[in-house]
Amino acid sequence: MKNIGLIGLGVMGKSLALNIENKGFDISVYNYTPEETRNFMENEAREKNISAFYDIKALVSSLNKPRKIFLMITAGKPVDSMIQKLIPFLDKGDLIMDGGNTYFQDTARRIEELKGKGIFYLGIGVSGGEAGALNGPSIMPGGSREAYDLVKDILLKIAAQTEAGPCCTYVGNGAAGHFVKMLHNGIEYGIMQAMSEVYDILHRVLKLSTEEIGDIFETWNGGELNSYLMEISYKIMKHRDVKTGKATVEMILDKAGQKGTGKWTAQTSLDLGIPTPTLNAAVEGRIISFFKEDRTSLSKYVDKKYPEASYDKEKLVAKLEKSLLFTNFIIFSQGLWLIAEASKEYSFDINLSETLKIWRGGCIIRAKMLDELRKIVDEDKENVNLLNNKRSMEFLMDKLESMKDVTNIAKDFYIPVLVHNTALDYFYSMVAENLPANLIQAQRDFFGAHTYNRIDKEGIFHTTNWE
Ligand code: 6PG
Secondary structure (H helix, E strand, C coil), X not given: CECEEEECCCXXXXXXXHHHHHCCCCEEEECCCHHHHHHHHHXXXXXXXXXXXXXXXXXXXXXXXCCEEEECCCCCHHHHHHHHHHHHHCCCCCEEEECCCCCHHHHHHHHHHHHCCCCEEEEEEEECHHHHHHHCCEEEEECCHHHHHHHHHHHHHHCCEECCEECECCCECCCHHHHHHHHHXXXXXXXXXXXXXXXXXXXXXXXXXXXXXXXXXHHHHCCCCCEHHHHHHHHHHCCECCCCCCEHXXXXXXXXXXXXHHHHHHHHHHHHCCCCHHHHHHHHHHHHHCCHHHHHHHHHHCCCCCCCCCCCHHHHHHHHHHHHXXXXXXXXXXXXXXXXXXXXXXXXXXXXXXXXXXXXXXXXXXXXXHHHHHHHHHXXXXXXXXXXXXXHHHHHHHHHHHHHHHXXXXXXXXXXXXXXHHHHHHHHHHCCCCCCHHHHXXXXXXXXXXXXXXXXXXXXXXXXCCC
């Protein structure tokens, strides 16, 4: 009998199956299209302790009780339909795990639906792409602790390992795992956009070649900006297109795709009333990039007057390093605030410090900065807005002048830096004792009698004679 079953032999599913087998567990696999299963068994899984099944009943029958089944299939309807196919063969106490990028509200619904049948369900965030799934991803399981305990031995072993331990922990109740994965991706969008803005400035202001930008990214990766995304970006910068001999990245059309997790993050922040403008701007950046034809035709109308001054390369590179640190810190702080608020709202009971720990290895947003963030979180567990911390403010203030210079230079060169700008404006808003929201309140009261509060006395007021 097998320890675990895995359904879905796409890139992530195959890699995860091999990882599970490699850690000494007996695994059964199934895929919707039998050709894919055969192909897997004849190639990657050849001579591995992996058993393939071509119908669901046989797969389920091959498993030890309580059965544990990992779904690595496309999020959305396919998950519901697979659950329906599994139910007739499952018993009370069996466990289904969804390792896809599922919208957390779908996971919450499925947990409830299956609870009625006595079947456990975990929503599991899995990050790290193909290499991560194979060698050790960051794993974010959410659901009941009882369900987690059934499978934690396997999850802890297949996760990435760091000095601080495995990059897997019980994230929290209900849909906590998929919620944290959604925020991981919202942060991922923000950091990727911020890096692409810096790349644009290095290209267009300093006129550096892609190779030279790669060298700068490589140097940064050796310092405070050390991260997986920085590492892959310097490698990307140095990659040459075989056909043209040019840098491959320069041959790629500038339209960014997306599968929904960044958008859900933005939608959730609006629903919960927690400000994440920088994460949201990253989604907008991808959306705007899609309008290539409009951008191309409109670009002809702008008569660009560039500054005469030339910039000292070393100085500007140093400023950009700081502006990126500032922006990344703001991105993380917004994301963590939203997690903390959602944890209260949905009773997830998420531990922010543990979340940062399991993001330290295996996942796409793993970065040196997470160590500093963890110290800040650990200093005051009740503080959900990381800006309310001396260490945070010192970190940001040290970089503020660079941030101002970088965003100003971008404006002078007509370079859009949506994420940098919103990071700075968010910071300015959060440190502004007075915001002009008084005018908005007056306007609301003028046209709709929406009332307002006063600064000099308690109560609700309405002005009847605005004219
Ligand atoms: C990860 C990634 C992974 C995937 C994203 C990409 O953590 O391993 O986030 O989940 O690459 O889905 O998302 P977009 O297609 O929306 O950029």
